[in-house]
Amino acid sequence: MAFHIADLAMDERRLLEESFRSPESEVRVLVATTTLAQGVNLPADAVVISDLEHPGDGRPYSVSEYKNMAGRAGRSGRRERPGRAVILARGSADAEQKWQRYVRGEPEPVRSALLDPAVDVRGVLLAGLAEPASLARRRSGPDVQRFLAATFAAHQSRVSGSPDPFPSAEVRRMVGELISGGFLKETPVAAGEMPHGLVLTDLGGLAVRSGLGVDSVSSVVEALRSVPADSVNHATLICAAQLTTELRDFRFDLFPRSPYKEHARLAAQLRKRGVAETVCSRLIGPPSRSGSGIGPARRAVACLMWAEGINLASIERAIADQEKRTRPEFPGPVQYTAQRAADVIATVVEIALLVHPTVDLGDLPDTLPTQLELGIVQGLVPIAWNTEVPLGRPVYLSLARTGLTTPAAILAADPDLLLDCAGGDPERHSAVSNAAAIVLADADEGGHRNPSSLLLD
Structure with a gap:
């Protein structure tokens, strides 16, 4: 028996998948999260689904998500006999409800992701303006409106009779924010007019290449802009990376027994490692009873210690709640969060070089991603x-x-x-x-x- 989760390193994940596929392997049962069910072609004889709610927020899985998980059973390449999908139920009433909703249910209609309020359309606009046809000439506000009107989201809204998801005022607001944030440049126009002569800036191009959200890039820019050029170091860059929404991880947010004391202890750890004061303050925030900044601080300390070549047990002890020694809780997946930071850190370094063009980082832009990926000294x-x-x-x-x-x-x-x-x-x-x-x-x-x-x- 083995387990397959997102926290595994790539070589660990590859080994598990190859072992499970091999008929000679002793690995016959794989306990997995939906990361396996959603994105890996790994067929099985049977799929057992223990829960139908997303971990963390408790949202129920959609019928489409269930069908995708159940569909791992009996795919070609395993055996000729039909696969089986099993849902664990808590009594007859629960079994009937799951049978009707999931087993007999029809997948939800396809819906444009741009209609989801959680999707930042500004990133889509930047990606559209990064296309070769757009780069060849400057675009205008009306061009942006025509681009959005041609999306599947706009089509679905027209067919269903729903309001336009991209009204002129909203497009003007989004474009204005991208201009004021330094992602786009424009030809000056009169107040109230749609912008003209839109072109990506270096920062806008970097945002598109990185895959980070507009708000994440803006947070890093604002944080590093507040730091003197001679204070930009590896610790400050690693902490700035933790300001991105893409690196948030609720598993580090365990509420401490003494939030004020824990806040002070973690802040001291960051300052001792040379994190610029302004970045440290943005990351961890002021002390509060809610302990809201403790999770990001734990992630930052974990990444810093990992890149210093400190062993995993010592890191986990350092970021764990110091008041719960008798019954310690799992402080969070250290290796996973460091490797996620490794994916982001190159973009953070590029932002630092845009904000401080004269800063000399030496070998840091090359070495820091590898330090975070492997957990080794420079x-x-x-x-x-x-x-x-x-x-x-x-x-x-x-x-x-x-x-x-x-x-x-x-x-x-x-x-x-x-x-x-x-x-x-x-x-x-x-x-x-x-x-x-x-x-x-x-x-x-x-x-x-x-x-x-x-x-x-």
């Missing part, structure tokens, strides 16, 4: 870039504990010590030594770079 990042085989975080932590945090130190180390750091594995021992030699050779020729960056040159 000095070992070039080793990770040049290893022939994946080493695993325990090897990097062992190297750091013994002071072998540079390629020169690794090559000068006692071979038995290096073998011990590699977990006694000769292949990994050789991979570490070879990577260190490659890094030093590259340095002699003018410096080392992340091999993946060569694709961008």
Whole structure:
């Protein structure tokens, strides 16, 4: 039996999926969240659904979501016999309700995502203006209106007789916010007129490429703009990333027993690591009985410690409620939140360079994403870039504990010590030594770079 959740690392997820597919594998049962049911082609003989509510907010699954989960049973490539989908019920009344609603129910009609109030249409406008046809010439407010009128959302509203989802006043407001936020530039027009000569700015293009929401990018811009250029460091950038809505995770929001004390403790942890005061204040907010800023602060401390090469148990102890030592609660998925931050941090670095064009970040734009992804100190990042085989975080932590945090130190180390750091594995021992030699050779020729960056040159 194995489990499959979003918190798994990519190599862990890949191993589980390959094992479950293999007829020779001992993994015959996979306990999974809907991340598996929704997006991975992994057929099974039977699917057992224990609950039909979304975790966290308790929203019931739609019929379409249920059909998708149940549809994992009996797909081609497994066995010829029909698959079975089982729903666990709590009594006969619950069984009847689920049978009628889900098993016999029809999937909901297709509905445009743009009609969902939670969808930020401003991001759609930016993506539309980033298309080659739009980049070839400047667009106007009426062009934007025609673009929105041609969407499926507008079509559905016209067919159903519903009000126009994109009235002129709303389009003017959205375009105005994108202009004032620095995402678009315009040719000046008279008050009350639709903007003309719309073109993406560098920030607007970055927002489209990153996939972050407009509000998330704006939050990072405002936070970094308040920081002096000489205070932009790795800790400040990691905390700025936590201001994005995409990195929110309710599992870090456990209410502490002493919220004021916990707020002060976590804020001190951030300041000790050099986080700029203005970013720290935006992230954690003022102390309050609700403890509203404690979740973001826990995520930030976890990411900082992970990138410092600190072991997982120590990180979990550091972000856990210090007043609940006798009955500690799970403080949140550290590795998962760090790897999500790794996906965002390159965009945050680019924003910092737009806000502070003269700032010198050195190797940080290249090394910080790898530090967050692997949980290693900066000095070992070039080793990770040049290893022939994946080493695993325990090897990097062992190297750091013994002071072998540079390629020169690794090559000068006692071979038995290096073998011990590699977990006694000769292949990994050789991979570490070879990577260190490659890094030093590259340095002699003018410096080392992340091999993946060569694709961008």
